[in-house]
Amino acid sequence: MSDILIGKGDKDVFLLAKYANRHGMVAGATGTGKSVSLMLMAEGFSKLGVPVFLADVKGDLAGLSQPGAMNDKLKARIDKLGIDWAPSASPVVFWDIWGKLGHPVRTTVSEMGPNLLARLLELNDTQSGVLEIVFKAADDDGLLLLDLKDLRALLSFAADNAKELSQHYGLVSTQSIAAIQRALLSLEQAGGDQFFGEPALDLADFMRQDMSGRGIVNILAADQLILKPKLYTTFLLWMLSELFEKLPEVGDLDQPKLVFFFDEAHLLFDDAPAALRQRVEQVVRLIRSKGVGVYFCSQNPDDVPDVVLGQMGNRIQHALRAFTPRDQKAVKAAAETFAPNPKIDVAQAITQLGVGEALVSTLQAGGIPMPVERALVSSPGCRIGTITDAERAMIRSRSPIGTKYDTMVDRESAFEKLSQRAEQEAASAPAATKGGKAQPDEGSGWTQAAKDMVFGTKRRQGMIEAFAKSAVRNAAGQLGRSLLRGVLGSLTRR
Numbered sequence: 001m002s003d004i005l006i007g008k009g010d011k012d013v014f015l016l017a018k019y020a021n022r023h024g025m026v027a028g029a030t031g032t033g034k035s036v037s038l039m040l041m042a043e044g045f046s047k048l049g050v051p052v053f054l055a056d057v058k059g060d061l062a063g064l065s066q067p068g069a070m071n072d073k074l075k076a077r078i079d080k081l082g083i084d085w086a087p088s089a090s091p092v093v094f095w096d097i098w099g100k101l102g103h104p105v106r107t108t109v110s111e112m113g114p115n116l117l118a119r120l121l122e123l124n125d126t127q128s129g130v131l132e133i134v135f136k137a138a139d140d141d142g143l144l145l146l147d148l149k150d151l152r153a154l155l156s157f158a159a160d161n162a163k164e165l166s167q168h169y170g171l172v173s174t175q176s177i178a179a180i181q182r183a184l185l186s187l188e189q190a191g192g193d194q195f196f197g198e199p200a201l202d203l204a205d206f207m208r209q210d211m212s213g214r215g216i217v218n219i220l221a222a223d224q225l226i227l228k229p230k231l232y233t234t235f236l237l238w239m240l241s242e243l244f245e246k247l248p249e250v251g252d253l254d255q256p257k258l259v260f261f262f263d264e265a266h267l268l269f270d271d272a273p274a275a276l277r278q279r280v281e282q283v284v285r286l287i288r289s290k291g292v293g294v295y296f297c298s299q300n301p302d303d304v305p306d307v308v309l310g311q312m313g314n315r316i317q318h319a320l321r322a323f324t325p326r327d328q329k330a331v332k333a334a335a336e337t338f339a340p341n342p343k344i345d346v347a348q349a350i351t352q353l354g355v356g357e358a359l360v361s362t363l364q365a366g367g368i369p370m371p372v373e374r375a376l377v378s379s380p381g382c383r384i385g386t387i388t389d390a391e392r393a394m395i396r397s398r399s400p401i402g403t404k405y406d407t408m409v410d411r412e413s414a415f416e417k418l419s420q421r422a423e424q425e426a427a428s429a430p431a432a433t434k435g436g437k438a439q440p441d442e443g444s445g446w447t448q449a450a451k452d453m454v455f456g457t458k459r460r461q462g463m464i465e466a467f468a469k470s471a472v473r474n475a476a477g478q479l480g481r482s483l484l485r486g487v488l489g490s491l492t493r494r
Helices: 017-022 034-047 060-065 072-081 109-120 125-140 148-160 162-169 174-195 229-246 274-290 325-336 346-350 389-397 414-431 448-493
Strands: 003-008 012-016 024-027 052-056 092-096 217-221 258-262 292-298 314-317 357-361 373-377
Touching: 003 034, 003 357, 012 017, 017 292, 017 314, 024 034, 034 052, 034 060, 034 217, 034 258, 034 292, 034 373, 052 060, 052 229, 060 092, 060 217, 060 389, 072 373, 092 389, 109 125, 109 148, 109 229, 125 148, 125 162, 125 174, 148 162, 148 174, 148 414, 174 229, 229 258, 229 274, 274 292, 325 346, 346 357
Parallel strands: 024 292, 024 314, 052 217, 052 258, 092 217, 258 292
Antiparallel strands: 003 012, 003 373, 314 357, 357 373
């Protein structure tokens, strides 16, 4: 079986694996069952052998790692659906940018690249050009850019050597460098210093199966991450961009290579700079041909730009409550995006759906959207809810890749090399003096900075000596004049 049972209405509703890479949207108000729909699809893909990635905003998606338990409420639902149900846990790997609730997720500054980093830092064209020059200079000089301190050290070096860099690569202004440094500080305060470093994430570790052939479900702890939208957007966009650049073109497969579920999708687009939104839209449109499916989850369909929403071939719409004018507009917009079904008044049904019910439309044979169907969503075999700290620790301890990522590595890179150069230049200055006179030796590796330091000190010493001699002469003159006035006064009185 290569399809996933989403639910049952007048007929069974399936998500066909063949068209799962055509992306999808899960929407609905809080408490209407969106998370269960996500878990149902993630579990279904895993059973098909398809690796999955989920951003767990509320902590409840971690229940995929534990088998469910029968209860009266679940039994009533299963009887109503008329399906066979068995408790089952999916193979799960937990991830966390801060490394607390899962394996740390990192990338290097070099892998992020100047273009994506410029979009992230919201740099203008001039500042973006300067950043590209800085990256190019680092490549030419063999300087590794691994973490933010490497980039900051390189920017400081560029500011001190702006004239030389401008001669080789193009104009580098200190004003542009200062603007980049300020933007970098903002990213660091948002937690970016935890995201950049080594060992960097190998995306092949996301695309694995367990020994039984089930796809690994990768769950990113995002309950704290969504409080830092810039970092959240950075991570998700970097991941999609890396997959887009590294995976080969495969066209339409029998099932996708990887499926992403992005909860709270509006964070990718709210207050995002235009360049960043364009990049997300571009990747979503094109990554389908790489065999990757992307599914957004949000409260309202209009949280996602129309150009992205138009790429969503598979739709699951839970209830919306039309209490405000915006809600009413969202209901109307959602109703108009479904393939019509003469048996269903979609706009009215959206506001009347119960918990665990949804309006579903998926792509069928030939990639044609099926008419919207009102369905009771099926129940996953996993636990619906959170897990304990002990259960999470047990899953993490069994992970086969823990030893690869849990310990951070800080090898020699741009920061260390530039620091060593500065120390060598400072140490060479006093060693190049002889008999109190500066002895510049071109063959000894003297830098202009060292010469300036020595000669500047000599000039300052000469100025001090001249000032002292002048002061002595002035003091002697004043004393002589005082004595003369005293003698003349004494003679006058006599």
